[in-house]
């Protein structure tokens with residue numbers, strides 16, 4: 001019987017988790033990726049060595065390396081959802097829409113969960129960020145596409161629950177009296193906030209005072225290392241002069257913006273952009289300019305994009321634990337060594353941080369609640385480990401009101417609780 005079974009899916013930009021509500025029983029995070037360090041957390045990665053074969057999560061990375069990085073590896077594809085100009089991609093002349101790309105991933109999550117629970121499941125509670133985009137039209141478009149992706153994966157009925165609201169349900173379980181709680185979920189793609197009146201005895205829709213967020217988080221922090229320093233190695237500042245032209249030009253933003261962002265950089269491979277970069281190299285002003293563009297070719301052609309950004313991410317994490325760290329890359333032709341400090345990271349990330357925290361201000365404003373009125377601040381998501389994020393919250397709310405445990409499982413836990421509500425015939429949103 002399938003009617004009594006629900007999956008809860010925290011489909012994240014970087015990591016995905018799945019739980020279930022099955023035969024009246026809660027199942028916490030299922031071990032979907034046995035090869036992962038934490039098998040309950042599957043990296044949101046797809047690897048197609050060729051269009052008819054796909055690997056997921058840890059295996060995607062393993063196979064990508066084993067198969068000499070041939071084929072296509074997709075990461076952070078959730079962030080494309082609100083982008084109306086991003087329809088999908090082409091794999092060996094075959095069009096793969098974003099909905100089907102996400103659908104393929106959700107289908108795999110579904111199949112693995114069904115195998116563990118030994119039952120087919122057609123209903124799912126799926127998390128959604130507070131805002132896929134600051135533009136409400138793009139936000140609606142993103143949610144519509146997620147609905148299509150879920151249908152592609154074979155789900156017959158789906159409820160979408162805001163991720164920070166789900167995290168709030170999880171925290172409710174720890175409370176013994178009514179409190180005004182701010183939940184901050186700092187993930188890979190989005191930073192999400194919920195301000196909610198949490199009561200141990202239950203939940204009513206009116207308890208949600210405000211939900212807000214912004215599409216900037218961990219990936220945006222990775223990108224500052226590229227945009228403020230490393231992209232120079234790849235010709236971001238290379239100068240060129242077109243034949244017959246008199247103006248000295250530098251790499252246009254269309255190229256450098258792609259170069260800077262982990263979700264967009266793979267699009268440098270697209271034919272037109274690629275051809276354009278080739279022209280730039282031919283017309284470089286000096287040998288130094290040409291050498292940098294050559295490095296960009298090596299990065300793209302030798303499939304170094306993914307490992308390069310993995311190294312940036314590692315560097316960023318290291319700065320959560322120590323004051324300085326070395327960024328070392330030793331692929332032939334791309335050798336580089338830079339030392340980064342926490343202070344540099346803070347300076348480079350200032351604009352991103354300000355945008356993230358203005359979404360928090362907006363959330364408080366919409367709820368008509370001052371920061372003094374907030375009793376408790378609960379943090380979740382990997383980017384909540386970044387010290388300057390925690391520090392900013394400490395400055396606003398004070399250390400005693402900040403709760404920082406349970407970094408990765410809170411959203412899933414609340415989605416599973418929502419699945420339980422659904423099983424009892426109640427809707428959360």
Ligand SMILES: Nc1ncnc2c1ncn2[C@@H]1O[C@H](COP(=O)(O)OP(=O)(O)OP(=O)(O)O)[C@@H](O)[C@H]1O
Nearest residue numbers: 012013014015187188189190218320381382383385
């Ligand atoms: N120790 C750390 N220091 C800094 N950042 C970290 C650390 N650990 C994880 N991260 C970052 O956390 C992010 C992943 O967090 P999480 O798994 O919560 O995101 P997600 O749920 O996949 O994304 P989203 O909710 O935005 O869709 C990545 O950007 C990762 O680099």
Ligand SMILES: [Mg+2]
Nearest residue numbers: 012187381411
């Ligand atoms: Mg998340």
